[in-house]
Amino acid sequence: METPPVSPMGEKDTSQPQQWEKKPWENLDSTTQIRQQLQDPPSETLHLGVSPDPVTQILENTQGTEKLVSELEGDSDKSHGSTSKVTEGLQASDLWYCPDGSFVKKIIIRGHGLDKPKLGSRCRVLAFGFPFGSGPPEGWTELTVGQGAWREETWGEIVEKCLESMCQGEEAELQLPGHSGPPVRLTLASFTQGRDSWELETSEKEALAREERARGTELFRAGNPEGAARCYGRALRLLLTLPPPGPPERTVLHANLAACQLLLGQPQLAAQSCDRVLEREPDHLKALYRRGVAQAALGNLEKAAADLKKVLAIDPQNRAAQEELRKVVIQGKKQDAGLAQGLRKMFG
Template sequence: MVVVETVQEAAPETEKKWDFASDKTFKKRLIRKGKGLFCPRDGSVCQFLITPLPPTSAETLTSRSLRLGHTLEGLKEIIIGEHDAELDHMLDKIIEHMKAEEVAEFKFNINAVEHTSLNTEVGSKAKESVLIAIRIELLSFVEVPELWELNSAQLVDGGRHHKEEGVKWFKNGNHVYALRRFMKAIRFLIVVDKEILENLAKENEEAAELLKEYRFLMANVYVNISAVQLKSNNYNAVIDNCGRALALEPSNVKAFYRRGLAHASLGNSSSAKADFLSALKLSPNDKDIRKELEKYGIGSKEPLKEMKTE
């Protein structure tokens, strides 16, 4: 008996199947398979070509991106995780699902209005979206270690970098980008093995300094997240994150102050007053803290007398 094998030709490009990403944020149609086992990840340097597909124009892509520049012509090089516009954030996610030399087409929606506030109702276009269709050829990328493969110093460096970028965005009034960076900082810092670092710090001065910086940095990232959450009236989250900060750094004035503001907004007068008094004890000349305490009938000298008796 002769068995005849039927070899099916590859489907024409127009018939290739569109597949949804696992989180449904984009659709992908594979044009050419990539090589190797690994995909880029946060921190990878990637070289690629990007082409807009109808109905997307080159102007739409370049105007909505902080990294693509003024033209899509030629080679593009990016570092995954190092740009914060919504389109760039989606490009990161897409490229993290590709392999070297892979070619694929993608479709996804982004907000018609680039939000800078976590309060998303920004005019009539707050809920409108723009369809983006692109083709990407990932030419190459540099593999980087997983977070769990980094040592404590590298993790602290990564956390510090993203925290500083977040502070820049917050000062510029972009709370969405700021929060995104602060959360990236947390991703690095929570991987630090605090128990091992604490044991090393008992005998090693360098480890002791690193532990001190880790605690300070982690606490301040939580406090910075709480600042963003205050802007969006997420008061319970503010209380939680300020509590986390104080567990790491009990003398953090901003944590007491912002938690006090959150308690006050929720009507927790006794808790708010206690936090403001704790903040004032650490920073007696702070006018903002004194102003809040005046709402509870405590004048400029009374808090100091009360705290001296504790």
């Protein structure tokens, strides 16, 4: 009788392996190939990027984890197709929820040891199943946590967060938002020692934050607010670990992040970023203007008008504020007219 596979920690893996689509010329399924390659990885690796970046970002993901968990546990009514049989009856310890809700990780093979990749760790990674064109190259590659242009890709943020939660030798499935195909597979074969952010000197943190800010501005000007927001967010995470009041760059980063969030359709987050700026600089024109725009998008017309009027009190010739205030006034009149019409119908 065939016995279940045994993990590196000596624990039996009771989960059923993911079934992957076979190609006519292949004699082994993808899961078998993954584990064989893990035992004997090729010597060639892909080195991506060299510019140092901080570890994390703070953009909020609107996708919750409940749907992702239900899909992993097989509770979703939507089928993933004949090649995706999801294991039922998962143990709580087999699942890891990304704090921002961007994905759920299911551990297939447990790693060993307690150490996990940190800033500067070079990770030997095996990836399979990412949607075409949206993930790392399939097969073995080498990624450095906190460094490299790969982190600016859409998949880079998720992969980096996952790697920081893995132990050496761990193999996991990731359920990604909006991905209806088979779960993504990620294996961490090995990694070098890195450093936590608290281990960095103040000068190192500030230098990394400046590089992130410069890269974020470059991406913003190139029409990539999403990538810019990730850079600004990572810079802020580093500077927030410094003793208060912190460097003045934090104000600029929050203001820049607000601009990105407005373009990304996140007015609530943009207003919060502006609040951080105005706590330190109450007359910061860009923060006042951007918060006014955000409040208008949220339907808080009185708050929007107050911010925009304050901008014009400081800079009467500010055309952007003049135009935005005009829109807010028109929107307010329409709102009042609609309310009056509703009252007439109610009491007329």
